[in-house]
Amino acid sequence: MGLKECTGFVGRRLLINDLPSRRMARNAIFIPPANGPYWGLFEPSGRSVAEAMIFAGNGSGKLHNPLGSTDCPELPSCPTLSDDYDYIYMGHIDPHYGHFLVGAVGRLWALPAYERDRLRIVFSCHLSVQELMARDYFRVIMTALGLTEKNFLRISTPVRFRRIDVASVPFEELSLVHTIYADLMHAIGRQIIPEGGQPLPARAIYMSKERLRNGNVRVDNESAFTAALRERGVGIVYPEEMGFRDQIKLWASNPTVIGFSGASLHTSIFFPERRVITLAHGPDIWANQCLIDMANNNDAQYLYDANGLEHIGAGNGFNMNYRIRNPEQLASELAEYALS
Incomplete structure (x- = not known):
């Protein structure tokens, strides 16, 4: 099985209840x-x-x-x-x-x-x-x-x-977060979506970067991965093509949200206790997502492909590009994990 839980963290994970x-x-x-x-x-x-x-x-x-x-x-x-x-x-x-x-x-x-x-x-x-x-x-x-x-x-x-x-x-990247940070974001979320969202607890959604034109890290063959996920019942969304309120509404509906580590998963912070599966590009996960998950009391898992992503390097508007060695296998394992 290629899908494994992350074994380490880049940075510290400290949650502070006192005010800054x-x-x-x-x-x-x-x-x-x-x-x-x-x-x-x-x-x-x-x-x-x-x-x-x-x-x-x-x-x-x-x-x-x-x-x-x-x-x-x-x-x-x-x-x-x-x-x-x-x-x-x-x-x-x-x-x-x-x-x-x-x-x-x-x-x-x-x-x-x-x-x-x-x-x-x-x-x-x-x-x-x-x-x-x-x-x-x-x-x-x-x-x-x-x-x-x-x-x-x-x-x-x-x-x-x-x-x-x-x-x-109240948030120091790769180091700490104060609980007041989540309180602020929850207050903002309630103002944006005062009616809340229609719960979709049995649905899994994958946040894709395949249509993103530039950024920090991406998966070069993500389209093959998303096609395989879609065949297995996982919905595919493209955050950069959505209005911000629509992104917040998606999180409010509380599906299981999956994605490679990045800012789109940080958006969970606007509603507490979301379900998030973060895919790391290796066995270690960067701590920023962990800090978001801790402050938000998320049901969070951090997974990686033990087969190893192929490093392609910088290019096409991104600082680093990776390639999934076996998109079909990874999608099959991830869909089974998320939908079980």
Whole structure:
């Protein structure tokens, strides 16, 4: 039998029930990326505001790698923004859906519940607010939180804030997740699909990347694999061809969802206790999906093809391509596992 359970993990899997730290930073200067060698939110001393820092683990045992500057030796002269608004720090936004989902949006766990007119979400990005809102996932999530374009303040050059509310990111990639992250995502899911979904507990669905034009990792002969799965009663969906609300509705209906590891499986986080089968590209699974599953209390399995995927290398818009050695066999074993 080629289908086996994963034997190892890349990164740490730590679930924390306590809230992440949060503080009101005073006279802090925000230096966006591309404004010199230092970027981030800094206290008047030049030290980084700790809650504004972004960290990530790695596969070598280091738990908290800073992804921004820990200090700025010489703060620039810059204007001070008006006190007419209540500023909330969101930081740098990576608009790639997967990075956004486990990154900047998590800071909104501390979003106040009061009226939004004075609220300004402070961020940096190579995209404008209008361009971000044109992305379906961003617009749907922000609308669910009661936010509009006017609530966002894009920063492209250094500025000073007399007061800015800074909440730590509740998800550190390959390291840890706070339970408040799942609480936030569940609240968003309830706003997007208030009616819930029609339960489909006996149905299995495979999330295919075969129509994805570019990305990190893909299976080169996935079409042969999906054809074999379809013949065995597994439904095939293409997330990039679905509206974001439709993707959320699919998860709300709670089928068994299968897919190679990637951002499409992270979307389970919008409804608790989903059933997820993640296919790894080798015997070790990257911990980000495990962190999602832990926070969401998912019924999760991590499987790989013990026959070994053939490494093809980079190309065709992807950083790594693999080939399944025997798509028919793997599909047969996976369908039997998922539908039994």
